[in-house]
Amino acid sequence: MRWGVDVDGRRAGSGRGAQVPPATVARLPRYLRALEAVAAEGGVLTSSDELAARVGVTPAQLRKDLSFLGSYGVRGVGYDVAHLREQVRAALGLADERRVVLVGVGNLGHALANYAGIPERGFALVALVDADPRVVGTTVAGLVVQPADRLADVVAETGATIAVLTTPASVAQDVCDRLVAAGVVGVLTFAPAALRVPPHVDVRAVDVASELQILAFHEARRAAAGEA
Amino acid sequence: MRWGVDVDGRRAGSGRGAQVPPATVARLPRYLRALEAVAAEGGVLTSSDELAARVGVTPAQLRKDLSFLGSYGVRGVGYDVAHLREQVRAALGLADERRVVLVGVGNLGHALANYAGIPERGFALVALVDADPRVVGTTVAGLVVQPADRLADVVAETGATIAVLTTPASVAQDVCDRLVAAGVVGVLTFAPAALRVPPHVDVRAVDVASELQILAFHEARRAAAGEA
DNA sequence: TAGATTGTTAATCGATTAACAATC
DNA sequence: TAGATTGTTAATCGATTAACAATC
Numbered sequence: 001m002r003w004g005v006d007v008d009g010r011r012a013g014s015g016r017g018a019q020v021p022p023a024t025v026a027r028l029p030r031y032l033r034a035l036e037a038v039a040a041e042g043g044v045l046t047s048s049d050e051l052a053a054r055v056g057v058t059p060a061q062l063r064k065d066l067s068f069l070g071s072y073g074v075r076g077v078g079y080d081v082a083h084l085r086e087q088v089r090a091a092l093g094l095a096d097e098r099r100v101v102l103v104g105v106g107n108l109g110h111a112l113a114n115y116a117g118i119p120e121r122g123f124a125l126v127a128l129v130d131a132d133p134r135v136v137g138t139t140v141a142g143l144v145v146q147p148a149d150r151l152a153d154v155v156a157e158t159g160a161t162i163a164v165l166t167t168p169a170s171v172a173q174d175v176c177d178r179l180v181a182a183g184v185v186g187v188l189t190f191a192p193a194a195l196r197v198p199p200h201v202d203v204r205a206v207d208v209a210s211e212l213q214i215l216a217f218h219e220a221r222r223a224a225a226g227e228a
Numbered sequence: 229m230r231w232g233v234d235v236d237g238r239r240a241g242s243g244r245g246a247q248v249p250p251a252t253v254a255r256l257p258r259y260l261r262a263l264e265a266v267a268a269e270g271g272v273l274t275s276s277d278e279l280a281a282r283v284g285v286t287p288a289q290l291r292k293d294l295s296f297l298g299s300y301g302v303r304g305v306g307y308d309v310a311h312l313r314e315q316v317r318a319a320l321g322l323a324d325e326r327r328v329v330l331v332g333v334g335n336l337g338h339a340l341a342n343y344a345g346i347p348e349r350g351f352a353l354v355a356l357v358d359a360d361p362r363v364v365g366t367t368v369a370g371l372v373v374q375p376a377d378r379l380a381d382v383v384a385e386t387g388a389t390i391a392v393l394t395t396p397a398s399v400a401q402d403v404c405d406r407l408v409a410a411g412v413v414g415v416l417t418f419a420p421a422a423l424r425v426p427p428h429v430d431v432r433a434v435d436v437a438s439e440l441q442i443l444a445f446h447e448a449r450r451a452a453a454g455e456a
Numbered sequence: 457t458a459g460a461t462t463g464t465t466a467a468t469c470g471a472t473t474a475a476c477a478a479t480c
Numbered sequence: 481t482a483g484a485t486t487g488t489t490a491a492t493c494g495a496t497t498a499a500c501a502a503t504c
Binding site for chain 1: 253258262282321326343389390415432435436437439440442443444448449450
Binding site: 047067075076078 | 483484485486487488
């Protein structure tokens with residue numbers, strides 16, 4: 001089985017907003033957040049200037065990004081907040097709720113299971129799985145933690161398509177393989193390990209230590225420049 | 229005070245590897261991780277092929293990335309694992325330990341404070357700060373949690389230059405401003421809020437809900453393509 | 457030497473920016 | 481109409497890829 005490290009997946013997909021560039025996709029959630037903030041403040045109409053300022057991008061970039069989804073503004077007027085919000089939500093596939101399984105209920109997994117952002121933004125946490133017998137059977141975030149050997153069943157029973165991986169790095173690839181075999185097509189991993197997945201599966205990796213190291217790089221550069 | 233949303237900061241910085249592209253910088257931690265894995269397995273010599281396979285990039289990209297740091301391989305032979313590892317560590321500014329302060333000792337902050345990756349990879353967690361009186365004074369990860377009004381003092385006393393922000397989004401900008409005023413130059417935030425910082429400060433934002441939404445986008449696209 | 461593997465160049469590709477015509 | 485703001489175009493910029501000469 002020849003598995004690439006993702007990418008690819010460029011199905012033609014005709015019609016409306018067929019091919020949204022990856023860089024644009026990565027910014028859509030931030031636009032959605034800004035739109036929700038404006039709506040919460042009672043804003044009915046907004047502009048690329050206002051949204052861009054909130055998000056921290058240029059107005060030109062925001063307009064270009066939105067243009068990949070369709071033409072939802074009115075020239076000379078701006079964007080209807082509620083309407084644009086729905087369009088962005090739809091583009092992100094949040095029209096119907098996505099079911100998420102979380103594997104690895106340690107410190108971090110525990111925190112993420114309770115993380116306010118998840119249930120509120122289009123996702124339903126439907127199952128928790130852990131290998132530790134002391135954790136299995138306990139209730140976290142209203143769910144009973146399932147044993148690792150039930151992983152495939154749990155995915156099948158709940159219909160989860162997205163997984164959050166908060167296991168130790170040493171078992172991440174194995175767990176990932178089993179999740180994919182069970183039907184998961186999107187994986188958000190916090191384990192510091194490169195995951196190999198088949199082309200139809202999407203992986204997003206968050207590595208706290210890497211993020212800190214990137215910050216350290218810039219700090220070192222500044223220090224070197226300052227002393228020079 | 230006219231604050232941009234970061235970027236800029238392109239000091240000339242003469243000499244060795246003066247300007248490493250941002251995309252390359254973002255991959256250096258993964259190269260370092262791969263090198264450490266090879267070293268742990270007893271590897272003495274490695275190649276761009278082996279490292280690239282471990283990281284999940286092409287050998288050409290890895291070689292090009294490393295070439296920005298200097299010329300540390302030997303043609304026809306490969307790379308000395310220990311030597312290259314030290315060079316990458318040095319490039320990332322991990323020669324001396326970076327001091328990190330964590331603000332917001334909730335579920336997520338608690339988990340991150342104990343997170344194995346942090347102390348082991350060039351960072352020392354030197355202080356914890358929280359606004360909740362029930363949390364202040366407790367000991368987490370070997371540190372006594374300090375009250376929010378001591379934030380500036382804590383940064384000054386510990387010499388922390390990097391902050392991890394795990395507060396609610398509503399207070400993130402305020403806390404960030406105070407951290408920056410106290411001398412922090414790098415911020416890793418988990419709060420779902422765009423942070424405005426002066427140009428000399430670096431922000432990395434991790435947003436779990438955004439990551440899930442990006443996965444949802446790709447899933448929706450695949451579903452739409454599959455049904456078409 | 458022959459085989460292997462780097463470092464670098466040139467070509468391609470994708471993303472960002474700026475400007476402005478279209479249009480309310 | 482005059483003023484405002486989008487959607488789109490063209491130019492610029494940066495990142496990736498492929499190929500290969502340099503060199504062990």
